[in-house]
Amino acid sequence: MSVRHALLALLSEGPKYGLQLRQEFEARTGEVWPLNVGQVYTTLQRLERDGLVESDDSAANEGPQKGFHITEEGAAELADWLRTPPDLSSPPRDELVIKVLVAIDLPGVDVHEVVQLHRRYLVELMQQWTRLKEDESRFDLNFALVVDAELFRLDSLIRWLDTADGRLKRATVEGDASVPQPFPLPKARRKVGVKQ
Amino acid sequence: MSYLELRDVSKVYGEGATEVRALHRIDLSVDAGSLVAVMGASGSGKSTLLTIAGSLEDPTSGEVYVGGRPLPSLSRNAKAQLRRQSIGYVFQDYNLLAGLSAVENVSLPLELDGVATRKAQSAALKALEDFGLKDRASQYPDMLSGGERQRVAIARAVVGKRQLLLADEPSGALDSTNAEAVMRLILAACHRGMAAVVVTHDAQLASWADRVVFLRDGRIVDQTLPVESPEAVLADLPNQ
Numbered sequence: 001m002s003v004r005h006a007l008l009a010l011l012s013e014g015p016k017y018g019l020q021l022r023q024e025f026e027a028r029t030g031e032v033w034p035l036n037v038g039q040v041y042t043t044l045q046r047l048e049r050d051g052l053v054e055s056d057d058s059a060a061n062e063g064p065q066k067g068f069h070i071t072e073e074g075a076a077e078l079a080d081w082l083r084t085p086p087d088l089s090s091p092p093r094d095e096l097v098i099k100v101l102v103a104i105d106l107p108g109v110d111v112h113e114v115v116q117l118h119r120r121y122l123v124e125l126m127q128q129w130t131r132l133k134e135d136e137s138r139f140d141l142n143f144a145l146v147v148d149a150e151l152f153r154l155d156s157l158i159r160w161l162d163t164a165d166g167r168l169k170r171a172t173v174e175g176d177a178s179v180p181q182p183f184p185l186p187k188a189r190r191k192v193g194v195k196q
Numbered sequence: 197m198s199y200l201e202l203r204d205v206s207k208v209y210g211e212g213a214t215e216v217r218a219l220h221r222i223d224l225s226v227d228a229g230s231l232v233a234v235m236g237a238s239g240s241g242k243s244t245l246l247t248i249a250g251s252l253e254d255p256t257s258g259e260v261y262v263g264g265r266p267l268p269s270l271s272r273n274a275k276a277q278l279r280r281q282s283i284g285y286v287f288q289d290y291n292l293l294a295g296l297s298a299v300e301n302v303s304l305p306l307e308l309d310g311v312a313t314r315k316a317q318s319a320a321l322k323a324l325e326d327f328g329l330k331d332r333a334s335q336y337p338d339m340l341s342g343g344e345r346q347r348v349a350i351a352r353a354v355v356g357k358r359q360l361l362l363a364d365e366p367s368g369a370l371d372s373t374n375a376e377a378v379m380r381l382i383l384a385a386c387h388r389g390m391a392a393v394v395v396t397h398d399a400q401l402a403s404w405a406d407r408v409v410f411l412r413d414g415r416i417v418d419q420t421l422p423v424e425s426p427e428a429v430l431a432d433l434p435n436q
Contacts (some may be wrong), residue, residue, distance in 0.1 A: 124420045130400075
């Protein structure tokens with residue numbers, strides 16, 4: 001989560017005070033990511049140093065009443081950040097994947113039991129997130145979007161576990177579970193979001 | 197108090213070399229007002245469990261109680277009456293009758309149970325209204341979207357004094373927004389006191405349940421713990 005760019009986005013709507021930026025940041029992120037005032041001011045100072053925002057220079061407007069506005073460079077930086085996809089091109093070294101891979105050949109360990117243990121934990125997490133979404137009294141569009149993102153992330157892990165479970169079961173039936181298959185790697189990795 | 201109870205239930209199809217053990221010594225109880233999801237891969241026995249719970253099939257061994265009544269000891273007619281009066285079914289492909297309008301589909305189980313047509317249609321209309329489908333009441337299934345068809349199917353499953361809702365992949369053919377709407381309706385039925393079982397391979401669907409039971413090769417291998425403090429997940433989020 002880039003606080004820097006989130007603050008630029010809020011300032012692109014018009015000049016704002018530090019305290020106001022903190023409140024609006026929390027509201028826009030469904031109050032899921034708390035932000036302390038210190039973090040806001042440190043980030044604003046860096047943005048000012050980089051010429052992306054400017055502060056009201058009147059001495060009367062120091063402290064919480066000090067206002068900030070976005071510069072042209074800041075607006076360009078924001079537009080560029082919004083449209084640059086995050087780097088998802090290289091597979092993350094996922095701890096869950098590693099645990100399952102290690103469990104496959106470990107003596108005395110049932111890999112399906114390991115898979116199920118992680119599956120249950122992930123479903124329990126999803127139940128907690130769904131419970132938060134279910135409570136319509138706290139319904140807020142931004143909060144619902146954050147919860148959906150988390151549910152889809154956890155769901156994708158469960159789908160991988162389900163697929164792994166099925167693949168391992170078939171491999172055991174076919175008797176080739178212990179034969180490592182070569183994993184073909186692409187010769188050239190496409191760079192996402194980088195202009196050539 | 198549990199409304200549905202399966203005790204030591206097994207189901208075997210075929211015999212000898214062709215024998216398939218679909219369910220093995222299943223114990224499951226579902227309280228009135230609660231939603232239980234049964235998760236498992238294709239062929240794990242989910243649908244068999246549901247058809248046995250709904251008295252559409254008998255177990256090879258074990259006992260099934262619905263509302264305290266032991267199913268295997270009931271006559272065929274008594275089972276049919278129990279299905280009409282107490283159990284609502286929701287299927288992935290809706291199973292609406294194409295020649296009947298939405299309101300006629302919903303009122304049909306009441307009419308089959310002897311309720312006068314006018315009274316049955318009035319109850320069906322009320323159910324459709326509760327589900328935001330009042331203006332769709334006179335439409336036929338092929339005039340409705342997938343999400344609307346499934347909402348009609350759920351209205352049909354909960355209309356009257358049903359106490360047990362059994363759903364087999366109820367949102368399998370729907371997008372995630374409609375799937376969420378379907379689960380909210382099923383949950384609302386539970387909050388009104390129905391017991392519900394949803395079988396699915398979809399974790400997003402299962403996560404609406406009070407309890408998730410995991411089925412593998414016909415056996416219950418695991419289940420989730422009760423959700424106590426959902427807010428805890430917010431505290432675990434990494435800060436920026």
